[in-house]
Amino acid sequence: MTDLLLDMTDIWIEGRSERRWKPIINGVDLKLHRGEILGLIGESGAGKSTLGLAAMGYTKGGCRISRGSIRFDGQEMVGAPHNTLRKLRGARIAYVAQSAAAAFNPAYKLIDQYCEGPIKHGVMSRAEAQSDAVDLYRKIRLPNPDEIGFRYPHQVSGGQLQRAMTAMAMSCRPDLIIFDEPTTALDVTTQIEVLAAIRDIVREYNTAAIYITHDLAVVAQMADRIKVLLRGDEVEEAPARQMLSAPQEDYTKSLWAVREFRREAPLPQAEGTGPLVEIADITAAYGPVRVLHKIDLTIPRGSTVAIVGESGSGKSTLARVIMGLLPPSKGQIKFDGTPLPKSSRQRTPDLQRHVQMIHQMADTALNPKHRIRETLGRPLEFFLGLKGKAKEARIRELLTLIELDPDEFIDRLPSELSGGQKQRICIARALAAEPEFIICDEVTSALDQLVAEGILRLLDRLQREMNLTYMFITHDLATVRSIADTVVVMQNGAIVEQGTKDEIFSPPHKPYTELLLSSVPEMDPDWLTNLLQERSDILSPKDEP
Amino acid sequence: MHNLLNNLRDAPVSAWVGIAIVLAYAILAIGAPLFAPFAERASVGVQYHPWTAPHYLGTDALGRDVLSRLIYGARNTVGIALATTALAFFLGATFGLLAATLGGWFDAIAARVVDVLMAIPPLIFALLILTITGTSVLSLILVIAVLDSTRVFRLSRAVAQGILTMDYIEVARMRGEGLFWLIRKEVLPNAAAPMIAEFGLRFCFVFLFISALSFLGLGIQPPTADWGGMVRESAKLIGFANFATWQTATFGLAPLLPAGAIALLTIGVNLVVDWVLHMSSGLKE
Numbered sequence: 001m002t003d004l005l006l007d008m009t010d011i012w013i014e015g016r017s018e019r020r021w022k023p024i025i026n027g028v029d030l031k032l033h034r035g036e037i038l039g040l041i042g043e044s045g046a047g048k049s050t051l052g053l054a055a056m057g058y059t060k061g062g063c064r065i066s067r068g069s070i071r072f073d074g075q076e077m078v079g080a081p082h083n084t085l086r087k088l089r090g091a092r093i094a095y096v097a098q099s100a101a102a103a104f105n106p107a108y109k110l111i112d113q114y115c116e117g118p119i120k121h122g123v124m125s126r127a128e129a130q131s132d133a134v135d136l137y138r139k140i141r142l143p144n145p146d147e148i149g150f151r152y153p154h155q156v157s158g159g160q161l162q163r164a165m166t167a168m169a170m171s172c173r174p175d176l177i178i179f180d181e182p183t184t185a186l187d188v189t190t191q192i193e194v195l196a197a198i199r200d201i202v203r204e205y206n207t208a209a210i211y212i213t214h215d216l217a218v219v220a221q222m223a224d225r226i227k228v229l230l231r232g233d234e235v236e237e238a239p240a241r242q243m244l245s246a247p248q249e250d251y252t253k254s255l256w257a258v259r260e261f262r263r264e265a266p267l268p269q270a271e272g273t274g275p276l277v278e279i280a281d282i283t284a285a286y287g288p289v290r291v292l293h294k295i296d297l298t299i300p301r302g303s304t305v306a307i308v309g310e311s312g313s314g315k316s317t318l319a320r321v322i323m324g325l326l327p328p329s330k331g332q333i334k335f336d337g338t339p340l341p342k343s344s345r346q347r348t349p350d351l352q353r354h355v356q357m358i359h360q361m362a363d364t365a366l367n368p369k370h371r372i373r374e375t376l377g378r379p380l381e382f383f384l385g386l387k388g389k390a391k392e393a394r395i396r397e398l399l400t401l402i403e404l405d406p407d408e409f410i411d412r413l414p415s416e417l418s419g420g421q422k423q424r425i426c427i428a429r430a431l432a433a434e435p436e437f438i439i440c441d442e443v444t445s446a447l448d449q450l451v452a453e454g455i456l457r458l459l460d461r462l463q464r465e466m467n468l469t470y471m472f473i474t475h476d477l478a479t480v481r482s483i484a485d486t487v488v489v490m491q492n493g494a495i496v497e498q499g500t501k502d503e504i505f506s507p508p509h510k511p512y513t514e515l516l517l518s519s520v521p522e523m524d525p526d527w528l529t530n531l532l533q534e535r536s537d538i539l540s541p542k543d544e545p
Numbered sequence: 546m547h548n549l550l551n552n553l554r555d556a557p558v559s560a561w562v563g564i565a566i567v568l569a570y571a572i573l574a575i576g577a578p579l580f581a582p583f584a585e586r587a588s589v590g591v592q593y594h595p596w597t598a599p600h601y602l603g604t605d606a607l608g609r610d611v612l613s614r615l616i617y618g619a620r621n622t623v624g625i626a627l628a629t630t631a632l633a634f635f636l637g638a639t640f641g642l643l644a645a646t647l648g649g650w651f652d653a654i655a656a657r658v659v660d661v662l663m664a665i666p667p668l669i670f671a672l673l674i675l676t677i678t679g680t681s682v683l684s685l686i687l688v689i690a691v692l693d694s695t696r697v698f699r700l701s702r703a704v705a706q707g708i709l710t711m712d713y714i715e716v717a718r719m720r721g722e723g724l725f726w727l728i729r730k731e732v733l734p735n736a737a738a739p740m741i742a743e744f745g746l747r748f749c750f751v752f753l754f755i756s757a758l759s760f761l762g763l764g765i766q767p768p769t770a771d772w773g774g775m776v777r778e779s780a781k782l783i784g785f786a787n788f789a790t791w792q793t794a795t796f797g798l799a800p801l802l803p804a805g806a807i808a809l810l811t812i813g814v815n816l817v818v819d820w821v822l823h824m825s826s827g828l829k830e
Contacts, residue, residue, distance in 0.1 A: 019555060323719055344719055352721050365712035369734035382720055429716070 005175055005208050006032040006055060011068035013050055013059060013232075024050050024063065026232045034175065035206040039223030039240065041213060041255070043448035044419060046229040048212045052178045055210055056093050057085045073175065091121040094169035098181040100161035104153040111149030114168045123172050136167040139204070140197045159190035163197050170201060176208045183218060187310040187475055188519040195221055195521075196532055214448045216255060217521035220244055221528040228252050241525055255450065256523075274337055276301040276437055276469045277322070282331035284321050291317045292328070293494045299437075304463070304470040306484035306501075308477065308516065314493035315473045319439045322471070323357055335437070353383045356430035360442035362422035366414040372399070372425060373410050379432040398428040402458060420451035427458065431466075439471045444479055456483055477520045481505070489513050556820055563816025570810050574619040583610035585617040586768040596795040602802060603795055605778060611799065614770040615806060622759075622771045623810070625686060626752040632690035633751070634744060637697025642728050642736075644698070645705035656702070659695045667692045668757065675763045685764065689751055700743050704736045738821065745818035749811045756807055772803035779803075 013025040025047045032038055032055075040048045053059060057070055057077030070077040072093065077085060089095075094117075097103040105113060115129040124132060130149075137145035140163045153161060162182055169177050182198065183191040199222060202209050211222045219226055219240075226243040228235040228251070236249045247253050277299040284292040291314050299305050307315045320326040322333060324344030333340045335354065341347050359365035366375060376395045380386040386394055396406035402424040414422055423443060430438050440459065444452035460483060462468060474480060480487055480501070487504040489497040489512065497510045509517060518531060556564075573580055582599065583589045588608040594600045602612040644652040662670075671688050678684040708714065709732065717731050758764035759773030767774060779799040786797020 019551070325715065325719065344721070347721075349721050352719065357716075357719065359712040359716070361712060365716060367711075367713040367731055367735070370730075379720060382722070433720075 003034040004031060005034045005036075005073055006030065007069075007071040008051075008055065009069050011051070011054060011070065012066045013047070013054060013063055014066050015050075015060075015063045017062070021064075021066070024232050025054070027068070028229070028232070028234050030055070030227065032176070032208050032210065034208055036225065037202065037209045037211055037223050039211045039213065039219035039226040040229065041216060041219050041226060042229035042235075043214060043450055045231065047232040048214075048229050049180055051229070052180055052210050052212045053095075055176070055178055056089055056095060058089070087121070090117045090174075091123065091172045092174050093176045093178070094172070094174040096162075096165050096169050096177060096179045096182050098184055100165040100182075101153065101158060103165060104161060106153050109150050109152055110156065110164050110168075114149065114164075114171055117168070117171050121172055129171065132171070133167065136170055136201075137164070140164075140167050140201055141193070142167075157190075159186055159194050162186065162194050166194075166198050166201065170205065170207070173205060174207060176210070177202065178210045178212070180212045181214070184213065184215070188477070188521075189310055189515060191218070191521070192519050192528070192531070195528060198222070199528070215521070216449070217523050217527075220523050220525045221521060228255070244523055244525060273301055275299060276336055277471075278334040279318075279322070280332050280334070282318075282321060282328045282333065284317060284326055284328040286317075286326070291493045292321065293492075295331070295495060297488060297495070297498070299469060299471060301436075301469055302463070302467050303485040304472055304483050306472045306474060306480040306487045307490060308474060308480055308487060309490035309496075310475060310516070312492075313490040315475075315490055316441055317493070318490075319357060319441050319471070319473060322439060323355065324352075349383060353433045354435050355437045355439070356433050356435040357439040357441060358423075358426050358430050358443050361446055362419065362426050363414075363446075365426050366422060368414050370414075371410075372412055375414075375425060376428055376432055379429060383433045394432075398432055401431065401462070402428045418451075419447055420454060423447065423455055424458065427455075427462070431462065435468070437469045437471070439473070441473045442475070443472075445474065445476060452479070453482075459483070477517060489516065552824060559816050560820035563813045563818075563820065566809060566813025567817060570619055570623060570813070573616055574623050577616050577620045581610075581613035581616040583613040585609075585613060585770050593796055595792050603799060605775075605799070611775075611802060614775060615772070615802060618770040618772045618775060618803065619806070621765055621769055622752065622755060622773070622807075625682060625765065626748060626755055629686045629689045629693070629751045629755070630744060630748045632686060633693035633747065634697050634740070636690060637694035638701045638740065640694075641698040641701030642705050642732060643724075645702045645709060646724060646728055646732065652702075655698070659698050662692065662695045663699075667754070671754070671758060672761070672763060675758070680763050680766055682765065685755070685758070689754055693747060693751055693754075697743065697747065701736060701740060704739050705732050708732050708735050738824070742818050742822040745814050745821065749814050753807070753811065772807050775803035776800050776807075 008028070008030040010027050010029060011025055012023065012027055014021040015024045016022075028047075028051060030038070030051065040052060042048050050060070050063065054065060054070060055072075057072075057080060059065055065078055068078065072088065075084070075088070077088070104110070111130060111133050114133040115124075115126055118124040118129040118132070119126055123129075133149050134145050137148055142148050142160055142163055148156065148160070148164070156164065166177075166179075166182070179198065183194050186194060195218065201207075209222075211219060213219050223240045225237065226240050227237040228243075228249070230251055235251050236243070236247070238248075243252070244256075247256055275298045277297075279295055279297040279299075282292055282295040283290070295318060297305070307318065309315050317326065321328050322340075324340070324342065324347055327342035335351070340351065344352065373392075373395060376398055377391050380391050380394055395410060399406040399409055404421065404424060409417075409421075414425070417425065426443075443459075444455050447455065456479065459470065463470060470483075472479070472483060484501050486500050487498065488495055489504065489510075491512050496512050497504065504513065505517070521527065577585075586609065589610050590600055590604045590608050592604065592606055592608050594604040594608075596603050600610050600612070602610075602615065604610055605614070640655050644655045671692060674688045675684065678688070714727070714731055717727055722731075755764050756771070756773030756776070759771050760777045762777070764773055765771040782799050783797050787793040788797060
């Protein structure tokens with residue numbers, strides 16, 4: 001551990017935008033010893049990916065390293081000729097991208113992509129590389145290690161791809177691997193497997209790693225040391241355990257505190273009002289594929305129902321059925337006692353108005369060519385018939401409501417907003433219709449924890465002020481803990497369990513709920529080790545080949 | 546507007562060259578009577594005058610001033626090409642966006658009709674129709690516009706289909722917005738960048754197509770000056786030219802002048818289009 005592998009001193013990186021060079025990283029130092037894992041955390045825009053890439057002597061298009069020195073194993077990388085860097089990259093420094101699905105070339109088999117690096121760098125012959133690949137696939141616990149390499153990327157699941165990507169990064173046995181949010185796009189249950197696989201293989205080959213993430217609980221499992229970044233500056237750095245138990249800086253403390261938000265009990269509702277939404281016996285299908293099966297669900301007025309489950313469990317489909325985008329083949333939805341027509345085309349604007357939806361990706365949910373004024377103005381005009389000054393005044397009111405300054409934001413385009421601000425605009429657009437029921441489809445899962453917490457607090461405040469009812473679709477159980485009154489667990493298009501939050505979160509659990517709950521990473525650095533131990537005790541007879 | 550100016554300031558040298566060429570052609574075409582020293586159609590000198598004053602680019606077989614005819618040719622050829630491209634875009638984009646947004650049987654029928662039109666080589670098809678209808682400027686514009694609108698249809702349909710999968714379209718549909726709003730407010734602004742780039746390219750193709758038709762004798766008819774026709778009229782001179790002295794060589798260089806005018810404009814438009822494409826692709830390098 002005394003052997004210094006990577007030594008980055010006083011790194012300054014700038015990016016070009018609007019005809020000027022703007023600072024991204026301001027004089028950060030980073031040291032990494034052989035076999036050590038460094039966790040790099042911070043919100044988006046903190047520069048953690050940029051710093052990670054700089055460890056390979058690489059910058060993204062439109063960026064440059066303006067000052068500083070990066071020494072990898074004694075070799076200076078800043079200003080080194082392209083060929084020198086090329087020999088290092090892939091062979092001695094490898095990179096694992098956030099989305100393995102996007103990083104693999106869809107036209108080649110996994111094993112061919114695995115072999116490419118070792119052959120190009122002259123480490124192994126093709127036959128050696130192939131048998132080595134199978135070997136690593138086995139070590140990283142991919143199912144069917146002998147055959148899986150001969151599949152194309154689209155024939156393998158997301159979690160398996162991410163593991164294959166890690167194996168590929170290991171192919172030349174590099175000294176350093178940079179992991180850029182490798183599990184962010186995965187479900188909690190899949191995340192566990194990938195985390196365990198990465199940790200084992202890195203330890204086994206004594207590879208140093210930089211692990212970039214915004215999820216503190218994940219970094220707690222992986223890292224020996226943690227470095228916190230904020231807008232291109234280092235906030236603090238300490239060994240993982242010390243950092244988790246006793247953070248020094250206020251910013252770090254605020255990151256740690258995010259998970260503690262709890263909403264208060266819902267407002268009592270007036271006597272004699274029935275439930276707001278009643279879903280009875282809904283079955284729906286995409287063509288011949290049945291995705292929802294006999295869903296029964298009642299949502300009381302003024303409450304928040306959380307729908308949880310892994311991807312593919314039918315959560316978002318349920319939202320589409322309620323919105324009338326996917327007419328169900330069977331069953332009925334009642335809103336405030338009146339049955340809703342199955343398709344949105346048959347619903348009157350007034351019925352449409354009462355049910356609004358907020359999408360997961362605010363990026364694609366806002367028209368990039370519409371300014372905020374137009375995005376918020378249209379539903380006001382369409383549903384409420386507001387025009388001219390009244391409309392302008394209401395847009396400003398809405399912006400104030402979502403805690404954005406009207407004068408500053410009203411004329412901006414979506415591309416001029418941060419992720420959290422975009423999601424706030426989406427919330428404002430839903431509120432513009434003056435709805436009673438809002439479906440939130442994973443609204444915080446694309447956001448950093450601090451920003452996500454702000455959104456959750458905002459949604460909670462709005463619910464109290466306007467007596468809104470939420471259906472909250474999520475796979476993040478920390479979010480459920482913060483905001484839900486009742487919880488519905490879905491698996492394979494059916495409801496597995498439902499009840500109040502306390503009922504669901506306290507044992508005994510149904511097996512699937514148990515699996516979901518136990519898969520949520522905790523801040524305890526021993527959590528993953530203990531969990532794997534527990535699971536292998538339970539599952540070992542079934543898991544052995 | 547501010548954004549456009551910013552983009553212009555960031556434009557690379559190649560884009561500036563392109564813009565300068567296109568602007569120069571536009572000014573020449575619009576102000577042709579002001580710039581041309583002689584009339585478009587009148588015989589003003591001897592046959593095949595060498596490149597000296599007062600005919601700086603010589604005269605043709607009928608004694609007409611070549612420089613003047615080149616300038617008027619810009620107006621005729623470019624003007625007709627522009628009108629044709631605009632019409633092709635109007636037709637193609639309207640049907641393409643409608644087909645993508647409506648889907649179903651409208652999409653199926655429109656796409657099959659376009660397939661049939663695209664299956665026939667356009668030059669042969671245009672020759673056939675123009676032989677039947679006769680070669681008036683109007684029929685020229687209509688025939689080429691319809692043929693070219695098939696390509697625009699394909700592009701706008703593909704671009705719109707990509708946009709229609711976005712969540713903001715779903716939001717608009719959930720709101721109950723009508724078809725016209727969807728196309729005009731949600732789809733069209735986002736499809737604009739690739740469509741503008743395609744407009745530039747398509748303009749070049751139409752322009753070359755008209756020149757080719759004129760060369761074959763079915764395009765713009767004499768005595769109206771147009772570049773394709775001028776190439777045809779003077780093409781055979783290359784074979785008779787004596788390149789020993791400058792005076793006699795200019796005689797053989799005559800067909801290169803309209804050909805060069807066509808090539809230069811094509812290059813200019815393409816330089817601008819490259820830049821627009823680059824901006825719309827969002828690349829930084």
